[in-house]
Amino acid sequence: MTSPHPPVAIAFYGGLGEIGRNMASIEVDGRLLIVDVGLIFPDAEHFGIDLILPDWGALAERAADIEAVVITHGHEDHMGALPFFLREFPSVPVYGTKLTVGLIEAKLEEHPEIDADLHEVEAGERRDVGPFDLEFVGVTHSIPDGLAVAVHTPHGTILHSGDFKLDQTPIDGHPTDVPHLAALGDDGVALVLADSTNAESPGFVPSEKTVGSTMHEVFEHATGRIVLTTFASHIHRVQQAIDAAVAAGRKICFVGRSMLRNMPIARELGYLSYADEDVVDLREVAGLAREQVAIICTGSQGEPFAALSLMAAGRHRQVTLERGDTVVMASSVIPGNESAIYRSINGLVRQGATVVHKGVAPIHVSGHAAADELKFFHNVLRADAFIPIHGEYRHLVAHRDIAMECGVPEDQALVCVDGDVVLLEDGRVRKGEGFQPGRVYVDGLGVGDVGNAVLRHREQLSADGICVAVVVIDTRARLLGDPAVTQKGVIYEPEQAGLLEKASTALATELDRVDHDGDQATIRRQAVQTLARFWRDEVGRRPVIHVQIVEA
């Protein structure tokens, strides 16, 4: 039963040097379906970089072959790069559920030049998108209205899980559609790609409802002002905060740009429910007693200018905290944000607030299935092959091992990294020829112009600063006066200006001494060496040395 169709090719783009968390493509008979177009977040090693995009350069020549984009859910790491993608591929239609499309529309309002072709789909629906026979499966995650996507191909059905967990009592009453997954499994699934984030965590993630119980308990006993922070996309958690606040007789006040943007959208689309009279504006808060209000705000990750961070620093113009107030951080600690988050907590405690965070109370649960949930998932689908996605390498390997425990043969459980291409043919997978994966840095107005070379320069500058020497020579390459030596970030000038004079003298002496034969390259090399040695000997530092030669 050899198929006349070429193999289906699955490719992974960008990511964190590991695996297609942010963007994948599935190619069937020459047509491309893109699943997710997400952002990668810069960390401390990405000096000055604003955003990181997966490098979809491999698609540049194939614009006409791209049939559609499916966005599994409305998180930034799955849809945040869309404005950049649509600028390059403007006519590609984008599919997502109602909430996802609503959030994409809100995002695109900041990019009026983009005229996106957005299509709403529903969980449970089967739909042909060009030559693609797609089925959308509802999944539970830390944002409502998430999807897994099944692609029925001539070589078998592929299921891409999106981000999911198996919470059996989610807030909206729609647990991940296990019967739908089971039906797909009954018909036969050739290949599963699935979320590996929590594959190293044993057991099951507790239900989101447990967070609601904690909130009720905390709100019930709180006497002063309550400030609660969570992700502005975590609509269900905000719903629980609203319910706990109303039950405790408090008015709600949303604070922070993304809270104020997302909550009306979520309410209008039917994902969030509250009465008008239960919500007050920030200006009205001052007129209410401290125990009459619950502020729901941004800043759960210690972002420097977010509402909660300003409160922690005592610099929020409208909201101050005092002894007896309670701050609830109903959120995770995203790796890399630890210092900023603990700085916030310490600041809040210094203001006198009691801070309830996940380190001291069950006020957060993950949105990603833990190991035993993944076993359920694999046993329901009974797929022939598996590729773990969405995780660090250690998570992928842990998830591979789980899938094998559930019956996927070792040679059909492939740990992939970005740039890998997997071929599915007649129900079996193998690795194909890969491509060079990459990330594209967005820095200011530039997209892709800053690369590792520039970042290396910034790193050097960040460690020991820069020394600039201007060497003025005459037309016969003789030094005219002592070189001007200046610096930034090497020494503290008010106290050490003498060092610059000394450097200048040392440089002049050295340039007079050596026979550079009028060659500017020689002068430059000599100057760089002299100054590098000078700073090493004087202060033990290695600044960037920048020499400018002026012929006067």
Next chain:
Amino acid sequence: MTSPHPPVAIAFYGGLGEIGRNMASIEVDGRLLIVDVGLIFPDAEHFGIDLILPDWGALAERAADIEAVVITHGHEDHMGALPFFLREFPSVPVYGTKLTVGLIEAKLEEHPEIDADLHEVEAGERRDVGPFDLEFVGVTHSIPDGLAVAVHTPHGTILHSGDFKLDQTPIDGHPTDVPHLAALGDDGVALVLADSTNAESPGFVPSEKTVGSTMHEVFEHATGRIVLTTFASHIHRVQQAIDAAVAAGRKICFVGRSMLRNMPIARELGYLSYADEDVVDLREVAGLAREQVAIICTGSQGEPFAALSLMAAGRHRQVTLERGDTVVMASSVIPGNESAIYRSINGLVRQGATVVHKGVAPIHVSGHAAADELKFFHNVLRADAFIPIHGEYRHLVAHRDIAMECGVPEDQALVCVDGDVVLLEDGRVRKGEGFQPGRVYVDGLGVGDVGNAVLRHREQLSADGICVAVVVIDTRARLLGDPAVTQKGVIYEPEQAGLLEKASTALATELDRVDHDGDQATIRRQAVQTLARFWRDEVGRRPVIHVQIVEA
């Protein structure tokens, strides 16, 4: 019963902007006892800084009043700044237990110019040090031979806990000396200063022995090579690793500078025990089968050049890993090191190793007492007053609350920060006049010359690089040719050199246009503004602009 003695003054130095973790002083009748002289570790915000010292500038004028230094235990954050301290105060005697003194001696070998006056004391001992009547109490921690210090003063007894926990089955059979603490309590303790690190963690820290059980289990089932990492000062954990390795029929091999330095010291002083025939040199490892060896190495925090990090990157010259090997990370994740540690784990998994870390197995326990242990501690001492130390602000407040639960009155439970001075008089404490606390940065050869101003420059340089313009003018301040505009870290020159020419032209045009009246300051200001605007408009970045004017 008013005492003729002036109040006893307790002062806190340095720390992480919070509290005397690293260094405190206790002044009795004009004489100063220093407790700990520790290092603060730089993080990503300390661009290029090598080490941070507590600022003991407040003591500069009082060198003659310093009676002694007591080091509670041999961790870097408690004794690492000693070489710098002793350079400034060379004649001050230093007291510590045998292991602590041994580790100080090893550290001072790198500073042969320092002739330290070191004194060994024993847990349980009472000793007069000048006018100070001291009692040393043995405590359990993540390094052996730790001390709490009681200071009997005319205004009452002060107990400084050092770092401690109440493990009832420590490896060396010496649990924290609760009977000694109880005896002090019976006689009356006026003030306790105690470790707050885990005050937010409920319950008790499991015994160090539980880590040994995990090791035995892992070692028993491991088939390939075993590589175990932990802190090179955690002698008891290394002992357990040795025992597990020998029980599993493996030879031990120490790898990494601090392992190779500390283990012989610990063995010689009687804190670590192993047979010569159980240890092999790294060169012998190649000759052994994979299941015959257990490597004990440095790198538990993902330090870039440590042994384990090199193995993770596949760049260790002697040790390679392969499928079937087991790496055991018997260590904590120190805040700020998360990314580096996870990078190591991912690298090790990519080499094929199974990685056992605290996220997946009980292979680490903390060295600091958790909340319920702290309650025991307070109830045994029954002190009249309390100052939480060693922790972030949130930990201090949590510990303050615990002490109050155990009976310390609210006005005698003082949350302090560095720079605070607390006065103890007739058994009661109050805050006195504080001083400006600070940290001293060590950068290369410089101690204290780099401050926040230089760090701000480095931060600016790190974000968007630097643009350097050299403007050559004649003696009448007329521009001679187009300015030379160069950059580092702003753009990628091979592809964007045209921007530099454009910047030069823009600058020349602007400088020709404006009437600067021959004033160099005006020319400079105009040039900076023009270039700042140029980069903002062209690439949306804000590099440091450095303008050098040359009169030719």
